[in-house]
Amino acid sequence: MKRESNSLRVVEASGPPSQLGFEVGSQCKDLAQQMLEQCQQELKQKYNIEWDRAKVIARKYLAFCQDSIPVYVEELQGYARGAKLSLDDVFTVLFNYYLGEKEKTWRGCTDFVVSANLTKEKHVLMAHNDDWDPKGADYLCVLKAKPQDAPAFITIADGGIFATVGLNSAGLGFGINGLSPNDTRVGIPIGLIARAVYGASTIVEALTYATLPHKQESDNNIVADKNGQIYDIEGSATDFELIYGIDGYVVHTNHYVTQKMRKYESDFRDDFNSIRRHMCSVCRYNRVRSLLRESEEISLQRVMEILRDHVNSPYSICRHVDETVEVGGYRPKTIFSSVVDLTAEEMWVCRGNPCSGEYHRYTL
Numbered sequence: 001m002k003r004e005s006n007s008l009r010v011v012e013a014s015g016p017p018s019q020l021g022f023e024v025g026s027q028c029k030d031l032a033q034q035m036l037e038q039c040q041q042e043l044k045q046k047y048n049i050e051w052d053r054a055k056v057i058a059r060k061y062l063a064f065c066q067d068s069i070p071v072y073v074e075e076l077q078g079y080a081r082g083a084k085l086s087l088d089d090v091f092t093v094l095f096n097y098y099l100g101e102k103e104k105t106w107r108g109c110t111d112f113v114v115s116a117n118l119t120k121e122k123h124v125l126m127a128h129n130d131d132w133d134p135k136g137a138d139y140l141c142v143l144k145a146k147p148q149d150a151p152a153f154i155t156i157a158d159g160g161i162f163a164t165v166g167l168n169s170a171g172l173g174f175g176i177n178g179l180s181p182n183d184t185r186v187g188i189p190i191g192l193i194a195r196a197v198y199g200a201s202t203i204v205e206a207l208t209y210a211t212l213p214h215k216q217e218s219d220n221n222i223v224a225d226k227n228g229q230i231y232d233i234e235g236s237a238t239d240f241e242l243i244y245g246i247d248g249y250v251v252h253t254n255h256y257v258t259q260k261m262r263k264y265e266s267d268f269r270d271d272f273n274s275i276r277r278h279m280c281s282v283c284r285y286n287r288v289r290s291l292l293r294e295s296e297e298i299s300l301q302r303v304m305e306i307l308r309d310h311v312n313s314p315y316s317i318c319r320h321v322d323e324t325v326e327v328g329g330y331r332p333k334t335i336f337s338s339v340v341d342l343t344a345e346e347m348w349v350c351r352g353n354p355c356s357g358e359y360h361r362y363t364l
């Protein structure tokens with residue numbers, strides 16, 4: 001199959017929070033404006049919520065961020081200034097971006113991490129397929145940030161500012177995949193939790209930031225370092241459980257796997273599409289574990305092959321649109337695929353499905 005060349009916009013920024021945010025916002029004005037318009041339209045069309053009302057709701061959540069992680073609010077303020085928007089606009093997009101994802105009632109992404117002693121290159125490799133609304137692919141950037149007084153980091157960021165997977169100069173890597181906890185509340189949106197984790201210098205700090213109190217809810221977070229320490233954090237708004245990669249690898253998709261956290265799974269059993277979504281997660285989880293166990297040799301190339309796997313298509317690791325189903329107007333697919341090489345301090349990223357695109361290499 002011919003593979004398309006589909007690299008991402010690279011955004012570079014440095015300095016104290018406000019300046020760093022401003023530099024990103026200045027380079028991503030167009031994306032910030034498009035995300036704002038899409039968010040406004042969706043809230044109106046789907047939920048009949050006017051933008052002014054959405055901003056009032058979002059301010060309750062902003063108050064928690066100003067209390068707990070003011071430095072990242074400053075960064076968003078700078079971004080808003082650079083993009084010629086208000087902080088209210090930017091924060092409400094951030095808040096609704098993730099709330100919207102939840103209300104679409106599907107959550108995606110497949111992640112796995114393999115320690116150096118299991119790989120051909122003797123490198124720690126963190127793999128991620130990002131499954132979401134195909135429109136989300138239009139807003140993706142590679143953010144290379146050098147914050148003042150904190151580790152430099154590189155991440156795939158929506159609109160250049162909403163951090164997802166990546167790595168930092170302290171040798172830490174971060175993976176994220178969606179969960180649907182049933183204990184959501186007013187608190188810090190998960191988009192800012194991901195950003196906070198990039199400020200960590202050790203695994204201990206990363207685990208602490210990933211489990212901050214007063215969260216609105218939680219994704220599943222994975223943190224690993226170049227020494228081969230791998231932790232998966234199955235979180236909800238009010239609780240968490242850690243899985244340590246004692247066998248040298250960790251896999252996670254979009255359902256709780258620990259006994260402690262299963263009680264936080266949103267009830268899905270009365271809805272056919274929700275049951276199928278759960279089974280899609282279970283099958284991707286088991287498929288990755290089988291492929292890792294059965295691989296004669298795990299290398300960077302083999303990891304990319306696993307990310308291109310089509311067993312159970314379209315509900316496969318390389319996720320495609322199911323043309324027969326439309327849930328709330330959204331049809332998830334893999335919008336980007338990435339492999340963080342913690343040992344080489346680089347990230348390989350393919351925009352769109354990895355079966356039809358090339359991975360491009362980005363460094364800190």
Ligand SMILES: [Zn+2]
Nearest residue numbers: 318319353355
């Ligand atoms: Zn594919």
